[in-house]
Amino acid sequence: MTPAAVTSERTSRVRAVLRLAQPSAGRFLPGLLWGVLSAGAAVSLLAVSGWLIVSASIVDSLVPLSIAVVGVRFFAVSRAVTRYLERLSGHDAALRQLSVTRADMVRRLIPLSPAGLGGTDRGRVLSALVDDVENLQNLPLRVVQPLAIGAVVAVGAVVFVAVVSPPAAFALAACILIAGAAAVGLGWVFGSRAEAEVSARRAELSASLVDYFATLDVLLAFGAEEQARARVRAADAAVRRSITRAAFSQSITVGIVSVMAGVASVWALAASAPDHARGAIDGPWLAVVVLVPMIVFEVFGAVPVAASSWRSVRASAQRVAGVVPDRMPEELRADDGIEVRDVSTPGIRLRGVRAAWPGGVKALRGVDLDLRPGERLLVTGASGAGKSTLAAVLVGFLRAAGEYSLGGRDASALSGPALRRIVGLCEQSPQLFDEDIRQNLLFAKDDASDEELLAVLARVGLDAWVRERGGLDARVGDRGVLVSGGQAQRIALARALLRGFPVLVLDEPTAGVDAEASEVLLRDLLEAAGEQSVLLISHVAPPDGTVDRVVRLEDGRVRQGAQPYSETGGSITMP
DSSP, X not given: XXXXXXXXXXXXXXXXXXXXXXOOHHHHHHHHHHHHHHHHHHHHHHHHHHHHHXXXXXXXXXXXXXXXXXXXXXXXXXXXXXXXXXXXXHHHHHHHHHHHHHHHHHHHHGGGTTTTOTTSOHHHHHHIIIIIHHHTTHIIIIIIHXXXXXXXXXXXXHHHHHHHOHHHHHHHHHHHHHHHHHHHHHHHHHHHHHHHHHHHHHHHHHHHHHHHHHTHHHHHHTTOHHHHHHHHHHHHHHHHHHHHHHHHHHHHHHHHHHHHHHHHHHHHHHHHHHHHHHTSSOHHHHHHHHHHHHHHHHHHTHHHHHHHHHHHHHXXXXXXXXXXXXXXXXXXXXXXXXXXXXXXOBOEEEEEEEEEOTTSOEEEEEEEEEEOTTOEEEEEOOTTSXXXXXXXXXXXXXXXXXXXXXXXXXXGGBOHHHHHHHEEEEOSSXXXXXXXXXXXXXXXXXXXXXXXXXXXXXXXTOHHHHHHHTSTTOBOOGGGTTSOHHHHHHHHHHHHHHHTOSEEEEESTTTTSOHHHHHHHHHHHHXXXXXXXXXXXXXXXXXXXXXXXXXXEETTEEEEOOOOOOOOSBOEEOO
C-alpha cells in the first residue's frame, strides 16, 4: 500500500472508533435537549431578573411586575431541573456507549490473543483498554453536547438581542466569533501537542508500572530495581509535565473567553446607548441587552474546553485504533462463523493440517490425527515439534490449512467462541486472577453454588487444601503467586470441568512441577476429566493405564501412533 493509502486507512479506522464512541441519536438527543433547555433557562433567568430589578426601581407598584416575578421563579426552578435531567440523560448515554466501545475492543482483540499479541506492549494495551477507552466518553459529554448547546444558545441569544437592539446583537455576535476563533486557535497553538501527549504518557507510565511489578523479584535479585524505579519516576514526571502544559493552554482559552464576555457587555452598552438616549430602548431593556452577553459567554465558555477535549479524544481514538493491527495476520483465525445450537462429545479428525505462528515458519507441516469421543490421547515430542501449535489450532487461535473436523463437521465453519465452547484449553501457565478461589472459578460458570465449586475442587484433589486455606475465600495472589504450579494446574482444570468442555486439551500441565509430583498430578488430572475427551500434551510420561494411545510429533508431523478411524461417536447439531 502507498503511504497515502495507509494514512487514509488509519484515518478511517480512527473515525470508526469515534463513531462507535458517540451514542445513537435516540440516546443522545434527550440529554442535548435538556442541556439546551437548561442553558436557555439560565439566559432567561438573568434577562428577566435584570429587567425586573430595573423596572422595580422605576415603578411605584410591583403588581404590574407579577408576571416577571413568576418568570424568575419558573426559570430558576426549571434551570436546576433541566440541568439535572441533562446530566442524567447525557451520562447515561455516554456510559452505556462506553461499555459498548470497550466490549467491541475486547472482541476485536480476542482473535489476536495469544498468537497475535506476542510483541505488543502490555502497558500500551492496558492503557488503551482503560484510560483511552474511558477518555472516549468525553466525545459526547465534553465535545459534541457542549458545542451543540453553545451554538444553539449563542444563535438564540443573538436573535433575541437583535429584537431589542440590532447594534447590540452585532456586538454580541462579533465577540462570540472572535472569542471562539481566538480560544480555539490559541488553544491549538499552546496546547495541542501537550493534550495529545497526555494519554501517550499515561500509557508509558502504565507500561513501566506493569513491567516493574511483574518483574520485581528479578529486578531485586539482579540489583536493577533502582533503574526500573527511575523509569517509573521519569514516566510519571512526563505525565505531570504534559498535564501542566495542557492546563496552562486551557487557562489561556478560558481567560480569553472571560475577557471577551466583558468586552461584549461594554460594546453592547455602547452600541445601544444612542437608542436609549433617543427613547427607542427603555432602562429595563437596556439592562437586558447588557446582562445577556455575560450569561451567554458563561455557556459559551464550554466551547474552548470542548476544543481541548476534542484533541485529547482524537488522540485516544488514534491509540485505540492502533492497538489492533491494521490487518489481522493471515496465520490467525477470525472469530466469525456459525454458532452451535447443541453439542455432545465429538470426535476430532485432522488430515494434512498445516499451521504457523504470525511471522514464523510452518510449525505444523501436515498433521494427521484422530481423537475419539471419550478417548485419552497423549501427544509428545521434543520442544519445537509443534505441540503447542497443535493446541492453538484445536481451540481456534491459529488458522488451519487442511481438514479439521469435529463430529464430522468442518471446524472452520464454527465461530471462534463456539469452537472454544467445545474444545477447552488448560495452558502451561494458567491465568489466575488476584481474587479468591471462588471468583477464579465463577467466571467459568457464574451461577455455580459453593457446593458445586467445592465438589469440582474435590474432583481435582484440592478439597483438603482448600479447607486448610480457609475455604473458597482464600486468595491466590496476582497470577497465582500464592499457590504452587501443581495447585494452579488443578484450579485451571477445576475451572474447565465446571465449564463442561466436551473436549479438553491439557498443554504441558506438569510444567513448573517437580518430577515427584508430576505423576500424581497427571493421574489426578486425567481421572478428574471423567467422560470428556482429553488430548494431553506432555514431555512427562503419564502413569500406566491412564491414556489410550500415544502419538509423537516430530518436525510438525505425526511420526507414530494415531490410526485413522471412522467416526461413530458424538455429533454437533448446527442451526
